[in-house]
Amino acid sequence: MIYVALRMLLGDRGKYFALLVGITFVSFVVTQQSAVFIGLMTRTFGPITDTGIADVWVMDPKVQYIDDIKPMQDTALLRVRGVEGVDWAVPLYKSLLRARLHDGRFQSANVFGLDDATLAGGPPEMLEGSLTDLRINDGVIVDTWGAHGKLAKPPASPGEAPTPLKIGDTLELNDHRAVVVGICKVSRTFQSQPVLYTTYSRAMKFAPSERKLLSFILVKARPGADLDALCERIKSSTRLTAYTKAGFRELTMRYYMKYTGIPINFGTAVILGFLVGIAIAGQVFYSFTLENLKHFGALKAMGASDGTLLAMIVVQVSHVAAIGYGIGVGVASLFGYLMSGTELAFRLPWQLLLGSAGAVFLVSILAAIISLRKVVKLEPAVVFKN
Amino acid sequence: MTSSDKIIIRCKDVRKSYGSGDTRVQALRGVDLEVREGEMLMLVGPSGCGKTTLISILAGTLDADGGECNVLGSDLRALGAREKTQFRARSIGFVFQTFNLLPTLTAVENTAVPLLIRGVARAKAFDRAKELLNQVGLGGRERALPSQLSGGQQQRVAIARSLVHDPALIVCDEPTSALDHDTGARIMSIFRDVALAAHRTLVIVTHDNRIFNYGDRIARMDDGIIMEVRENEALAAAS
Ligand SMILES: Nc1ncnc2c1ncn2[C@@H]1O[C@H](COP(=O)(O)OP(=O)(O)OP(=O)(O)O)[C@@H](O)[C@H]1O
Numbered sequence: 001m002i003y004v005a006l007r008m009l010l011g012d013r014g015k016y017f018a019l020l021v022g023i024t025f026v027s028f029v030v031t032q033q034s035a036v037f038i039g040l041m042t043r044t045f046g047p048i049t050d051t052g053i054a055d056v057w058v059m060d061p062k063v064q065y066i067d068d069i070k071p072m073q074d075t076a077l078l079r080v081r082g083v084e085g086v087d088w089a090v091p092l093y094k095s096l097l098r099a100r101l102h103d104g105r106f107q108s109a110n111v112f113g114l115d116d117a118t119l120a121g122g123p124p125e126m127l128e129g130s131l132t133d134l135r136i137n138d139g140v141i142v143d144t145w146g147a148h149g150k151l152a153k154p155p156a157s158p159g160e161a162p163t164p165l166k167i168g169d170t171l172e173l174n175d176h177r178a179v180v181v182g183i184c185k186v187s188r189t190f191q192s193q194p195v196l197y198t199t200y201s202r203a204m205k206f207a208p209s210e211r212k213l214l215s216f217i218l219v220k221a222r223p224g225a226d227l228d229a230l231c232e233r234i235k236s237s238t239r240l241t242a243y244t245k246a247g248f249r250e251l252t253m254r255y256y257m258k259y260t261g262i263p264i265n266f267g268t269a270v271i272l273g274f275l276v277g278i279a280i281a282g283q284v285f286y287s288f289t290l291e292n293l294k295h296f297g298a299l300k301a302m303g304a305s306d307g308t309l310l311a312m313i314v315v316q317v318s319h320v321a322a323i324g325y326g327i328g329v330g331v332a333s334l335f336g337y338l339m340s341g342t343e344l345a346f347r348l349p350w351q352l353l354l355g356s357a358g359a360v361f362l363v364s365i366l367a368a369i370i371s372l373r374k375v376v377k378l379e380p381a382v383v384f385k386n
Numbered sequence: 387m388t389s390s391d392k393i394i395i396r397c398k399d400v401r402k403s404y405g406s407g408d409t410r411v412q413a414l415r416g417v418d419l420e421v422r423e424g425e426m427l428m429l430v431g432p433s434g435c436g437k438t439t440l441i442s443i444l445a446g447t448l449d450a451d452g453g454e455c456n457v458l459g460s461d462l463r464a465l466g467a468r469e470k471t472q473f474r475a476r477s478i479g480f481v482f483q484t485f486n487l488l489p490t491l492t493a494v495e496n497t498a499v500p501l502l503i504r505g506v507a508r509a510k511a512f513d514r515a516k517e518l519l520n521q522v523g524l525g526g527r528e529r530a531l532p533s534q535l536s537g538g539q540q541q542r543v544a545i546a547r548s549l550v551h552d553p554a555l556i557v558c559d560e561p562t563s564a565l566d567h568d569t570g571a572r573i574m575s576i577f578r579d580v581a582l583a584a585h586r587t588l589v590i591v592t593h594d595n596r597i598f599n600y601g602d603r604i605a606r607m608d609d610g611i612i613m614e615v616r617e618n619e620a621l622a623a624a625s
């Protein structure tokens with residue numbers, strides 16, 4: 001009867017394509033919207049992802065997210081280095097500083113100051129120059145988005161595109177000269193500020209004079225160490241707080257969720273899209289079964305059991321769901337691929353694929369079960385009615 | 387034809403009503419009926435007298451409210467829903483007024499459905515279905531869809547389908563009412579030739595007095611009861 005179920009489904013090309021289009025559309029909308037949402041949320045903790053070398057981030061207990069800087073005493077570094085299970089620990093300076101551009105405009109930029117000795121915590125990918133070029137006097141490394149965008153020089157002649165910042169160009173950070181020695185690639189950030197890397201000691205020079213400047217301490221754990229336990233030990237012996245990479249990401253994301261309203265508002269749109277998609281999928285399958293109710297009635301009269309009819313509907317539904325989902329996700333991926341050079345935040349981790357697949361199938365099966373109730377309640381005698 | 391004296395359907399005081407309260411309709415008011423093995427019984431009567439209701443009960447697609455009904459050795463009252471489904475799959479062939487073929491299935495696939503329901507392998511089911519299509523004169527049209535067949539041809543597919551699993555009882559509700567007279571007559575002779583093989587019994591509901599004469603006996607219903615059952619003298623004289 002599985003054969004009969006598929007013949008019922010595939011025999012009517014028009015209806016079959018209508019079903020497919022419905023499920024494809026739903027899968028596309030659900031996947032695409034969620035991918036953009038996840039992409040956007042990923043940006044909130046871009047710098048944490050980029051600084052992948054650190055197992056644990058140590059900071060002032062009042063810090064609420066990555067961009068919330070509450071400087072610590074420099075001595076904190078020594079205390080952290082003394083905690084058992086810490087392989088090494090380096091300082092990281094992070095702050096939003098004012099850069100003065102060629103044409104006199106000001107642009108705020110995210111400045112990272114890396115440990116002078118190790119340069120640990122540098123950009124994930126160098127496009128031009130190398131990280132060690134930071135040892136050059138006044139050297140800074142600029143991220144490519146910033147170099148081509150907000151930090152770019154005015155066009156050579158009016159009406160042309162701005163000239164990107166390149167190695168050897170200078171800019172001013174709080175009235176201190178800085179020379180571009182490299183171009184790097186970083187994860188996009190939520191506010192899309194340009195990103196500059198320099199050494200910790202040079203960052204001290206750029207920074208407005210303050211008493212405390214140590215933003216974070218990056219910790220590498222001894223191989224095999226239990227990271228959660230290490231965080232606990234750091235907390236109890238330093239009166240600072242410590243998060244694993246994942247923990248700090250979550251803290252940051254939660255902060256954005258809770259206080260910026262942007263993710264929540266966008267999330268509502270995603271959930272709405274999801275619900276609309278689900279409603280369409282349900283509707284599509286429900287009406288398909290209803291149209292076939294008369295035929296299911298005839299099969300029932302001829303002795304097909306409710307179990308057989310259920311199996312038939314499940315086969316029909318999962319066939320359409322599988323193919324429609326495949327096409328929908330394919331189109332969504334293509335969309336993400338084609339837009340990958342733009343500002344669009346698009347991320348499609350396997351968890352999302354699994355989740356949207358689960359949702360589409362669940363809805364489909366649910367719709368099938370609801371329509372099946374009709375079939376089960378169907379009096380086989382109705383086939384004698386015309 | 388091969389009608390014996392063995393009784394295979396025995397109904398006593400069968401009652402059935404629809405709805406409740408003011409809208410309650412008493413469709414069967416105590417039907418007594420006996421059907422012999424191997425006969426073709428025509429069930430006739432005015433519209434609304436309860437013919438469809440009665441054969442639905444005989445075929446196990448509808449439950450009676452009261453009375454006894456023994457069909458093919460099974461007491462229908464005693465069967466649970468699951469057993470009734472199996473009873474239908476095993477023992478009953480159906481021919482519906484509006485054919486009720488699956489529109490996306492070919493003639494041979496439609497014919498094979500009762501075998502597929504019983505779990506017979508597809509190849510075997512299709513072979514048997516082809517045999518029956520040959521018997522009803524549709525050899526060569528096995529791969530046609532219902533929409534590519536005339537009404538009479540569709541009804542012949544439906545007849546082949548009702549026979550494919552060798553059921554002991556075939557019930558038909560107005561099998562010719564959607565067909566013109568000549569086609570209806572052809573359908574009835576196919577029924578007599580093919581369906582009434584040994585020990586197979588037919589109960590045919592009809593309005594169509596032109597086909598009464600194909601039956602071995604004619605049961606006349608009115609207002610929820612069987613008024614009379616008479617032998618078909620014309621047929622008896624002819625044989
Ligand atoms: N599902 C139902 N709900 C309510 N009343 C019904 C239902 N089915 C049949 N009836 C009523 O029961 C009575 C008998 O109906 P049935 O269909 O058995 O008559 P019939 O002899 O087959 O008529 P026809 O020749 O028009 O097909 C009629 O009065 C009809 O209106």
Ligand SMILES: [Mg+2]
Nearest residue numbers: 437438439559
């Ligand atoms: Mg009727």
